């Protein structure tokens with residue numbers, strides 16, 4: 001099928017779904033969230049699949065399914081299931097909902113005032129219906145397809161996000177404002193009449209647009225965060241190294257032995273002093289050892305593996321292996337989200353500048369044919385990818401692994417948890433993959449639960465080195481953490497209060513659990529004149545990237561995000577992280593609040609704790625607060641006591657191996673070295 005190419009310039013024109021249930025009683029706008037907490041766990045246990053199917057599929061949307069019976073054989077579902085490697089459909093996640101509408105975003109990628117109860121804005125869309133059925137939906141947080149138990153309908157005219165329909169009939173709960181926002185009139189257009197007719201008559205087929213992301217413009221556009229006042233405090237963090245004969249750590253880039261061209265690039269990027277994780281990881285990787293490393297968020301883990309890998313490639317140049325049909329990268333880096341893959345690839349780009357090293361990237365939501373032609377045009381030494389897209393290319397024989405010398409898992413614990421593990425296993429057990437003895441396997445994360453470490457050892461050589469900078473899974477101490485007790489119905493007002501208290505809300509990320517709450521919250525804040533955008537898995541890729549760009553360039557002050565933005569994203573000037581909804585796991589909390597307070601800069605995290613829903617997190621939250629020398633509010637202690645009565649706290653952990661040598665603070669000081 002021909003791809004419908006969308007370039008960044010017209011990316012904004014794609015509409016996106018925003019779902020939620022609104023009540024607008026004149027001046028009192030409220031949101032009715034029928035969120036069933038229990039379904040989240042189910043959703044987390046769903047299958048992995050490949051996002052690129054999107055691009056190969058003709059997606060049929062059903063518009064405004066008012067009072068209609070829904071097509072059970074959703075085209076999208078069928079397209080998905082035809083792909084046998086998308087595997088397990090036995091484990092559907094179910095999400096309950098009631099009638100709801102989709103609301104498209106406008107062309108500015110923001111949520112401008114748009115839904116005021118204004119009779120002149122033709123704001124009279126009606127949606128009724130209560131359909132239920134198991135449907136397949138792509139979940140970009142997990143880059144996977146999920147089956148969902150969904151009711152409700154799409155009250156939107158030309159939504160390019162596939163609609164999801166099960167059987168349905170009867171009355172729904174939407175009122176008014178569904179539909180597409182027409183830029184020409186600036187209002188919401190309820191389009192139930194039109195939509196209904198189209199649904200009955202022609203069921204339009206909307207080809208999936210294939211997006212070509214913009215190339216990196218220059219170093220300036222991807223420049224990293226500048227070191228903050230607390231950068232020097234990194235020196236005081238305890239570092240534990242375990243494993244036999246670890247190489248001596250370095251104390252400066254100049255004495256690291258890194259190639260001159262890398263040193264030049266480092267200096268161009270204003271990297272003057274290595275961070276602790278760089279002090280340790282660089283010599284270990286240069287020395288050819290496998291490595292599992294944990295260090296706090298924002299402490300330079302990416303450069304800690306990119307630099308020594310580049311160094312080794314430069315020291316022993318490897319011929320590019322490719323032809324018009326396939327290529328064999330020497331380095332494969334896998335990360336969980338698309339934006340993170342792009343960011344890592346930018347890091348490779350800036351440090352390999354001036355060398356012959358070829359760098360490619362693959363991620364979902366973008367044109368398959370474009371990415372294919374990019375990597376086959378000239379071959380790649382280093383390929384950075386999300387797992388789903390990589391496996392798609394592997395299945396098609398476009399990428400094989402016979403030449404792999406380095407295999408890197410960034411956010412390794414996430415890559416090895418239930419969600420991504422099958423995808424990673426598929427790569428590592430691929431018939432062409434070089435055996436672990438013939439490659440270096442490298443894993444990094446700020447969090448590394450011991451069960452994940454156990455799993456990870458399967459892929460590492462037995463003599464791998466383990467480096468722990470500070471407490472594994474600990475929060476960055478430069479983030480001041482505040483926890484506020486608030487019930488779910490008061491969160492919206494509390495958020496507003498907190499934003500008003502900020503001197504300047506520029507650089508605020510608000511994390512929510514659900515995509516529709518992300519859209520609702522972004523719309524709500526925009527309505528109150530706080531320029532806000534959102535990033536989540538139901539947004540089209542161009543919109544996601546535009547949202548990030550708008551936030552990075554301060555066009556938007558606030559970014560409302562789901563888990564897609566929790567890990568790895570390195571954005572300058574993030575001053576606040578607000579956990580509007582707390583995540584389900586403490587590791588996720590650590591990653592989220594780590595979007596601020598990076599590289600020695602100060603940051604602030606505010607979390608809304610709803611005792612009804614967040615109680616289970618209380619003991620771990622207290623542990624993290626204490627570890628980071630933060631105040632523990634009494635309500636949290638109370639909540640924790642209730643939980644601990646049921647289950648005792650877990651111990652701290654380190655390297656899971658008990659039979660290896662452990663060295664603490666192995667780093668030589670500058671003085672020692674000079675001496």
Ligand SMILES: Nc1ncnc2c1ncn2[C@@H]1O[C@H](COP(=O)(O)OP(=O)(O)OP(=O)(O)O)[C@@H](O)[C@H]1O
Nearest residue numbers: 224225271273274275297298299300301302568570
């Ligand atoms: N030695 C250094 N000197 C100056 N800047 C650095 C140095 N190391 C890393 N940085 C910058 O610090 C920022 C954080 O780095 P990076 O994103 O690699 O952190 P991380 O540890 O991977 O964080 P996370 O756990 O959130 O993924 C980036 O902007 C990077 O360019």
